[in-house]
Amino acid sequence: GAVVSQHPSRVICKSGTSVKIECRSLDFQATTMFWYRQFPKQSLMLMATSNEGSKATYEQGVEKDKFLINHASLTLSTLTVTSAHPEDSSFYICSAMPMETQYFGPGTRLLVL
Amino acid sequence: QKEVEQNSGPLSVPEGAIASLNCTYSDRGSQSFFWYRQYSGKSPELIMSIYSNGDKEDGRFTAQLNKASQYVSLLIRDSQPSDSATYLCAVTVNAGKSTFGDGTTLTVKP
Numbered sequence: 001g002a003v004v005s006q007h008p009s010r011v012i013c014k015s016g017t018s019v020k021i022e023c024r025s026l027d028f029q030a031t032t033m034f035w036y037r038q039f040p041k042q043s044l045m046l047m048a049t050s051n052e053g054s055k056a057t058y059e060q061g062v063e064k065d066k067f068l069i070n071h072a073s074l075t076l077s078t079l080t081v082t083s084a085h086p087e088d089s090s091f092y093i094c095s096a097m098p099m100e101t102q103y104f105g106p107g108t109r110l111l112v113l
Numbered sequence: 114q115k116e117v118e119q120n121s122g123p124l125s126v127p128e129g130a131i132a133s134l135n136c137t138y139s140d141r142g143s144q145s146f147f148w149y150r151q152y153s154g155k156s157p158e159l160i161m162s163i164y165s166n167g168d169k170e171d172g173r174f175t176a177q178l179n180k181a182s183q184y185v186s187l188l189i190r191d192s193q194p195s196d197s198a199t200y201l202c203a204v205t206v207n208a209g210k211s212t213f214g215d216g217t218t219l220t221v222k223p
Contacts, residue, residue: 001159032209034210043201043213043214043215043216044157044201044213046210046213049210091154091156093156093157097209100145100205101145101147101159101162102147102159102203102205102211103159104149104156104157104158105156106155106156107155107156
């Protein structure tokens, strides 16, 4: 299957700082990528759809000014959690869809102290 | 009503048994159907995709789709302890984002 990578895999930061997470499609071009968040023992929650060369589409209830998404190339989308707080601690997962099938990155575990 | 519903579980089966996971969806325009497996602390990985009515087999896994009943299932034959995970059903209407169920947690007991 298609390969999607994420970096970093784990990050610990202090409250109030910003954290950037990268999502890359390694063997295909992705005009669209998706960002999910998952809290422990809960289901995946779609945060936003990242569109190459245009603004991201955010799901209802997701603060676009807090979760900045940039999809600057066909292989890279970034999610920046601005002014992170402990309640933002979660597992962030990106995905991309070559040929109508969604493939997930390995995820980034964020811990905000 | 949720767009994609799965058995809440947890589901427990003995090693070697058949595990049956079920999923129903509400949008009759749905075209693509997927099963993902998610181990604790890991991201989901694709197991099966199915697009037309009937059965699709891949090793110990069989996906079944019935569009008239808006139902898709996953059967795992000869279940192994390594199959213990949460299984996510996903449905796509167009070639766009998928809608995921909440998942069913499966435990295979040795």
